Amino acid sequence: xxxxxxxxxxxxxxxxxxxxxxxxxxxxxxxxxxxxxxxxxxxxxxxxxxxxxxxxxxxxxxxxxxxxxxxxxxxxxxxxxxxxxxxxxxxxxxxxxxxxxxxxxxxxxxxxxxxxxxxxxxxxxxxxxxxxxxxxxxxxxxxxxxxxxxxxxxxxxxxxxxxxxxxxxxxxxxxxxxxxxxxxxxxxxxxxxxxxxxxxxxxxxxxxxxxxxxxxxxxxxxxxxxxxxxxxxxxxxxxxxxxxxxxxxxxxxxxxxxxxxxxxxxxxxxxxxxxxxxxxxxxxxxxxxxxxxxxxxxxxxxxxxxxxxxxxxxx
Numbered sequence: 001x002x003x004x005x006x007x008x009x010x011x012x013x014x015x016x017x018x019x020x021x022x023x024x025x026x027x028x029x030x031x032x033x034x035x036x037x038x039x040x041x042x043x044x045x046x047x048x049x050x051x052x053x054x055x056x057x058x059x060x061x062x063x064x065x066x067x068x069x070x071x072x073x074x075x076x077x078x079x080x081x082x083x084x085x086x087x088x089x090x091x092x093x094x095x096x097x098x099x100x101x102x103x104x105x106x107x108x109x110x111x112x113x114x115x116x117x118x119x120x121x122x123x124x125x126x127x128x129x130x131x132x133x134x135x136x137x138x139x140x141x142x143x144x145x146x147x148x149x150x151x152x153x154x155x156x157x158x159x160x161x162x163x164x165x166x167x168x169x170x171x172x173x174x175x176x177x178x179x180x181x182x183x184x185x186x187x188x189x190x191x192x193x194x195x196x197x198x199x200x201x202x203x204x205x206x207x208x209x210x211x212x213x214x215x216x217x218x219x220x221x222x223x224x225x226x227x228x229x230x231x232x233x234x235x236x237x238x239x240x241x242x243x244x245x246x247x248x249x250x251x252x253x254x255x256x257x258x259x260x261x262x263x264x265x266x267x268x269x270x271x272x273x274x275x276x277x278x279x280x281x282x283x284x285x286x287x288x289x290x291x292x293x294x295x296x297x298x299x300x301x302x303x304x305x306x307x308x309x310x311x312x313x314x315x
Contacts, residue, residue: 035285
C-alpha cells in the first residue's frame with residue numbers, strides 16, 4: 001500500500017536511494033539458527049521427512065494481518081527450495097514444505113527472519129491441553145434432557161394440558177417423566193456446582209458457585225413439590241436449561257483460556273540449544289541436556305541464560 005501510494009504520486013524514486021529500502025531495521029542475528037545444522041536437535045521440529053521433501057511447523061509470532069499470510073504463502077517465489085506454505089492465522093503458525101537439497105532448515109529460518117518473520121523454536125510445543133471428556137458428557141446429558149423436557153412440556157406452553165381429563169392424566173405422566181429425567185442431570189451435570197458450593201460453605205469461602213447451587217436446589221425442590229403434590233408442572237425445563245448453558249459457558253471459558261495460555265511446559269521458556277566455546281575458540285551449538293559443569297557458554301545480548309552459572313566476562 002505504501003509503495004503504491006509513492007508510485008502513484010511520482011515518489012517511487014525513494015527506492016532508488018537504497019537497495020534495502022523498506023526493509024525492517026530490526027537487528028537480525030542469523031547465527032542464532034546455527035544449531036539447526038545439528039540433525040539431532042532439528043529432528044524434534046520435523047513433522048515429516050523423506051528423500052526429497054521435509055515438512056516443519058514453525059511458530060511465527062509476528063503474523064498479524066492478511067498481508068502476512070499472502071507473503072508467507074508466496075515464499076516459494078523468494079526461494080525455489082520452498083514447495084508450499086500453509087499459514088494458520090489463529091495460532092500464528094505455518095506448515096512449510098521444502099526441499100532440504102535446495103534450502104536447509106537454517107537457511108529457511110534465516111530467510112523468514114530477513115522478511116520480518118523470525119521463527120520461534122520452543123521445546124514442548126506439541127503438548128496439547130487434555131480434553132475434558134467429563135465436561136463434554138455433562139453438556140451432552142444436560143442438552144439431551146433439556147430438549148426432551150421441553151418436548152414433554154410443549155402442551156403446557158400452549159395451555160392445553162389440563163383442558164380435558166385425559167390432558168390432566170398426560171400432565172401427571174409427563175411431570176413424573178420430567179422428574180425422572182432431571183435426576184441424572186442434577187446428580188451428574190450439576191454435581192460440580194453443588195460440591196464446589198459445599199466446599200465453599202464448609203471452609204468459609206464465598207464463591208460464585210454458592211448462589212448457583214442455591215438456584216439449582218430451589219428450582220428442583222419447587223418443581224418436585226409441584227409434581228408430587230399435583231400442584232403444577234414444575235420448572236424442570238428451566239433447571240435443565242440453566243445447567244446446560246452454564247456448562248456450555250464453562251466449556252467456552254476453558255477453550256478461551258487454552259488459547260491464551262502457553263501450549264507447552266517450563267521448557268518453552270528455555271532456548272533449544274546453547275553455544276559452547278570450544279578449545280579452538282569456535283562456538284559449537286549443543287543441546288541443553290549435553291551441557292556439563294565447567295563448560296563455557298556464549299550468550300548473546302538479550303538472550304536467555306539457559307543454565308545456572310557464573311558470569312565470566314561481558315563483551
